[in-house]
Amino acid sequence: MTSIFDDFYDADDLVSHLTQSIQYSIQAGGKRIRPLFLLETLQAFGVSITTEHLKVAGAVELIHTSSLIHDDLPAMDNDDFRRGKPTNHKVFGEAQAILAGDALLLDPYLLLANADLPSGVVVALVRELALASGSHGMVAGQVLDMDGETQTLTFEQLKQIHALKTGKMLTFPFVAAGLIAQQSDEVILSLRNLGEKVGQAFQIRDDILDVTATFDQIGKTPGKDEAADKSTYIKLLDLAGAKAELSANLVAAENILAELSR
Ligand code: GRG
Numbered sequence: 001m002t003s004i005f006d007d008f009y010d011a012d013d014l015v016s017h018l019t020q021s022i023q024y025s026i027q028a029g030g031k032r033i034r035p036l037f038l039l040e041t042l043q044a045f046g047v048s049i050t051t052e053h054l055k056v057a058g059a060v061e062l063i064h065t066s067s068l069i070h071d072d073l074p075a076m077d078n079d080d081f082r083r084g085k086p087t088n089h090k091v092f093g094e095a096q097a098i099l100a101g102d103a104l105l106l107d108p109y110l111l112l113a114n115a116d117l118p119s120g121v122v123v124a125l126v127r128e129l130a131l132a133s134g135s136h137g138m139v140a141g142q143v144l145d146m147d148g149e150t151q152t153l154t155f156e157q158l159k160q161i162h163a164l165k166t167g168k169m170l171t172f173p174f175v176a177a178g179l180i181a182q183q184s185d186e187v188i189l190s191l192r193n194l195g196e197k198v199g200q201a202f203q204i205r206d207d208i209l210d211v212t213a214t215f216d217q218i219g220k221t222p223g224k225d226e227a228a229d230k231s232t233y234i235k236l237l238d239l240a241g242a243k244a245e246l247s248a249n250l251v252a253a254e255n256i257l258a259e260l261s262r
Pocket of ligand 1: 029030031032033063066067068070071076083101105133138139142165166
């Protein structure tokens with residue numbers, strides 16, 4: 001993964017401060033869970049991983065990184081730390097951070113276009129990534145999340161926000177692997193359902209960690225700058241209820257996996 005990014009972002013290029021701010025956030029040490037889901041799912045379909053697959057895995061990680069840089073900005077969450085390090089705008093300034101996020105939002109499509117995969121697969125991947133990240137996915141989720149900051153949401157509304165904000169980008173890797181492995185529409189649908197369950201589980205766990213973890217565990221101050229009355233799974237379900245909902249989503253995901261393995 002790192003070599004894909006290093007090939008793509010040359011430190012000696014013309015606009016080196018842009019490259020530096022991009023590399024700062026890429027190399028800040030996230031879990032790389034979206035690329036890992038993609039590569040693991042490909043392997044489960046018997047596909048041997050090549051550099052071309054790493055480009056697809058890199059593309060989703062870059063958009064994810066873009067969203068984190070923008071999410072941390074003063075106009076959004078106004079966070080000083082991310083992944084245990086000062087946020088991009090704290091180091092490079094707000095304007096540069098916005099532009100690094102912009103580049104990381106668009107460069108993934110160059111990575112996909114450069115991937116030596118069948119053209120129909122590349123088009124399908126472009127479509128899926130745009131759907132997951134744009135006004136049909138993560139950006140819509142972020143807007144709904146901001147709208148909901150001052151209201152008490154229902155459980156269904158909260159689920160819908162997280163399905164868009166977090167779930168779509170976590171679903172992309174499973175669907176992308178199915179597209180690359182040229183699976184049937186039925187299998188692709190199961191992969192989509194799997195991603196949705198994983199996305200919900202991920203967000204519920206994030207809400208749980210937000211009230212139980214320390215800075216050392218999550219690299220940010222739990223709950224910093226969250227609106228005091230913002231709805232979370234903990235507030236709507238309490239801690240035990242949120243843990244039960246987490247388990248239910250994990251069991252549902254395991255059932256889909258078991259069905260896919262038959
Ligand atoms: C620029 C694409 C783009 C979007 C702008 C700011 C915004 C709209 C969206 C933000 C959406 C957001 C912050 C979603 C939460 C995503 C999430 C679950 C982050 C944590 O993911 P991890 O745990 O992070 O995988 P690491 O650090 O491990 O990579």
